[in-house]
Amino acid sequence: MTSELQKGAESFLQNEITSALVGYEVRHSQAEMMGACSEVIEKGGILIVEAGTGTGKTFAYLIPAVLSGKKVIVSTRTKNLQEQLVGKDLKFLASLKDFDYALAKGRSNYLCLRRLHAFTPTRREEVSDYEVLMEWATETEAGDFEDFHQRNSTLLERVCSDSDACRKSKCQYYRQCFYYRARAKWDDAQILVVNHALFSINALMPDDAKILPEADVFIVDEAHALDSVLSSQIGITLSVRRFESIMNRLLKLEERGVYRGLLAKSPTLFPVIESLRSEMGLFWIRVKEGLKDQEIINDSFTLMELMQDLAESTTSCIDTIKASILGLFQEDEEIELKAAVTKLHMFAFDMETFAHGMEGFVRWPELEDKKIALRMIPIYPRDFVTANIVPAYETIILTSATLSVNKDFSLITDTLGLAGAKTRTLPSPFDIQKQVRIEIKRGINLLGNGEGIGKLAKVILDEAAKKEGGILVLFTSRHVMDNTWDLVFEDLMQMGLFPMKQGGDLANKTMLEVMRDTTKGIILGVDSFWEGVDIRGNSLKTLVITKLPFLLPTEPIVVAREEVLRKSGRNPFYEYMLPAAVLKFKQGFGRLIRSKDDEGRVIICDERIQTQRYGQRFLESIF
Numbered sequence: 233m234t235s236e237l238q239k240g241a242e243s244f245l246q247n248e249i250t251s252a253l254v255g256y257e258v259r260h261s262q263a264e265m266m267g268a269c270s271e272v273i274e275k276g277g278i279l280i281v282e283a284g285t286g287t288g289k290t291f292a293y294l295i296p297a298v299l300s301g302k303k304v305i306v307s308t309r310t311k312n313l314q315e316q317l318v319g320k321d322l323k324f325l326a327s328l329k330d331f332d333y334a335l336a337k338g339r340s341n342y343l344c345l346r347r348l349h350a351f352t353p354t355r356r357e358e359v360s361d362y363e364v365l366m367e368w369a370t371e372t373e374a375g376d377f378e379d380f381h382q383r384n385s386t387l388l389e390r391v392c393s394d395s396d397a398c399r400k401s402k403c404q405y406y407r408q409c410f411y412y413r414a415r416a417k418w419d420d421a422q423i424l425v426v427n428h429a430l431f432s433i434n435a436l437m438p439d440d441a442k443i444l445p446e447a448d449v450f451i452v453d454e455a456h457a458l459d460s461v462l463s464s465q466i467g468i469t470l471s472v473r474r475f476e477s478i479m480n481r482l483l484k485l486e487e488r489g490v491y492r493g494l495l496a497k498s499p500t501l502f503p504v505i506e507s508l509r510s511e512m513g514l515f516w517i518r519v520k521e522g523l524k525d526q527e528i529i530n531d532s533f534t535l536m537e538l539m540q541d542l543a544e545s546t547t548s549c550i551d552t553i554k555a556s557i558l559g560l561f562q563e564d565e566e567i568e569l570k571a572a573v574t575k576l577h578m579f580a581f582d583m584e585t586f587a588h589g590m591e592g593f594v595r596w597p598e599l600e601d602k603k604i605a606l607r608m609i610p611i612y613p614r615d616f617v618t619a620n621i622v623p624a625y626e627t628i629i630l631t632s633a634t635l636s637v638n639k640d641f642s643l644i645t646d647t648l649g650l651a652g653a654k655t656r657t658l659p660s661p662f663d664i665q666k667q668v669r670i671e672i673k674r675g676i677n678l679l680g681n682g683e684g685i686g687k688l689a690k691v692i693l694d695e696a697a698k699k700e701g702g703i704l705v706l707f708t709s710r711h712v713m714d715n716t717w718d719l720v721f722e723d724l725m726q727m728g729l730f731p732m733k734q735g736g737d738l739a740n741k742t743m744l745e746v747m748r749d750t751t752k753g754i755i756l757g758v759d760s761f762w763e764g765v766d767i768r769g770n771s772l773k774t775l776v777i778t779k780l781p782f783l784l785p786t787e788p789i790v791v792a793r794e795e796v797l798r799k800s801g802r803n804p805f806y807e808y809m810l811p812a813a814v815l816k817f818k819q820g821f822g823r824l825i826r827s828k829d830d831e832g833r834v835i836i837c838d839e840r841i842q843t844q845r846y847g848q849r850f851l852e853s854i855f
């Protein structure tokens with residue numbers, strides 16, 4: 233039976249929206265998705281909707297969300313989608329119906345007036361940056377650093393809002409505080425837009441420390457990415473960078489032999505700080521010598537005792553700092569010092585937790601050049617989701633263009649613990665059969681001795697020579713991408729084209745802007761280019777998928793999940809590796825057709841899609 237909300241939403245879409253947006257076509261799958269969202273918002277429950285590109289997903293969930301009058305949190309993974317929701321969709325809906333909405337950002341995006349006024353620039357270049365910032369502080373309404381264009385990240389780190397360095401209602405700037413004013417808006421807004429990271433941090437907080445207001449409905453767009461963002465927030469990262477940024481705040485020996493930092497006027501503490509620093513330095517050397525990059529750390533962890541000792545040394549260093557500084561500092565300095573000490577304490581706590589490990593978590597080292605880190609994340613975030621997220625909302629809606637493999641949602645329901653959820657698959661309104669031509673190239677083995685890379689380079693050069701429009705080449709390995717780039721770059725330049733490579737001279741965002749502005753762009757990209765890229769018309773006519781995007785079997789989370797499945801008698805390849813690869817393939821494939829007028833070719837350079845039985849699963853998933 234059609235619910236009241238469903239009727240209201242349908243009429244709003246058919247009447248208000250179509251009269252306000254000339255030429256707007258209501259799509260069948262959009263109306264269906266809106267009906268399903270209306271029902272679950274009204275009655276409660278969990279709904280997972282996979283809706284292909286072009287469905288008009290955002291209106292399909294926003295219209296019933298707004299009309300319901302309920303408090304709603306919408307979470308996205310990317311900034312692009314947040315900007316679309318706040319700057320376009322919600323703004324437009326609010327012009328037709330009276331309701332409040334807001335965008336919530338992480339605390340460090342806002343200027344802290346107390347820290348700004350307490351800050352004393354010491355270096356010459358700092359003085360001028362500080363003056364510009366001071367001037368901006370008098371003009372800005374929101375205190376959001378995104379509106380401050382002369383960014384000096386070291387300075388902003390020192391004056392951003394920080395929960396450890398906040399006096400809350402006791403602060404003399406509390407009434408003008410940008411962060412707390414923003415939070416008041418979040419409380420008042422009916423629809424609050426956040427990103428997955430902020431949502432996850434909030435979910436981890438105890439009830440009395442939550443950042444986001446309570447809500448009735450939680451909508452997750454780009455839901456395919458919730459698993460990884462949530463897992464990394466639940467987990468622990470111990471890195472050289474994290475430790476050094478705390479220690480440098482306390483005490484840093486500058487090139488000219490001068491000590492700076494919060495403890496610079498406490499010479500008696502210098503040896504204590506330096507001793508902890510060198511103990512930690514030795515520890516990282518032992519990590520590099522004793523552990524292998526990306527190898528799972530098991531219970532008989534050789535560095536366990538050393539880590540526990542270090543956690544103790546850190547705690548005793550904190551005690552010494554606390555005992556030695558009483559009465560030495562003014563109020564603002566003391567707040568900063570307490571904040572740094574709190575962060576150091578958290579580091580010691582995480583070290584202790586990491587040393588012992590936790591049931592259901594996987595630990596591993598990352599030893600890439602100078603970026604040394606130890607990571608620990610839950611093998612599955614499902615226990616956390618069922619205990620902390622599901623009970624907090626009447627209604628949860630998850631949506632994305634890629635959540636199922638041929639209508640089977642097991643991968644996401646299993647990972648997030650949402651076994652009882654209702655699921656829907658809605659096809660894209662585009663005619664993919666008509667709009668896309670698929671070509672499969674055989675005999676390209678990218679694992680071999682380089683011959684395969686030569687063949688791939690030839691495919692790219694042949695396509696480029698046709699000059700049909702922009703080309704996006706998706707890789708699964710940075711190494712293969714770099715080697716291919718070396719083989720094609722000169723020739724592409726000579727053809728008068730604009731080759732660009734992820735991690736090269738241009739930032740990803742700039743590469744996409746260049747690509748949209750021309751029909752001569754060629755992007756070679758890995759990971760992030762498989763999703764979220766939206767280039768239309770002749771700017772993107774050819775998509776080259778270099779390899780089927782299977783997860784790396786040596787990745788710690790992959791090894792750990794495979795083992796869990798194997799132990800419970802399940803088949804890790806068919807229940808995890810294959811569906812994960814198909815979903816990523818669908819994401820990549822979806823880059824080509826972004827509107828009903830787009831046409832183009834997809835060239836797949838991995839013959840397994842034809843020669844292996846499972847190859848059919850990839851092909852079926854895209855039509």
Ligand code: SF4
Nearest residue numbers: 344345346398403409
């Ligand atoms: S209330 Fe906290 S965040 Fe706001 S100005 Fe004061 S110290 Fe800074």
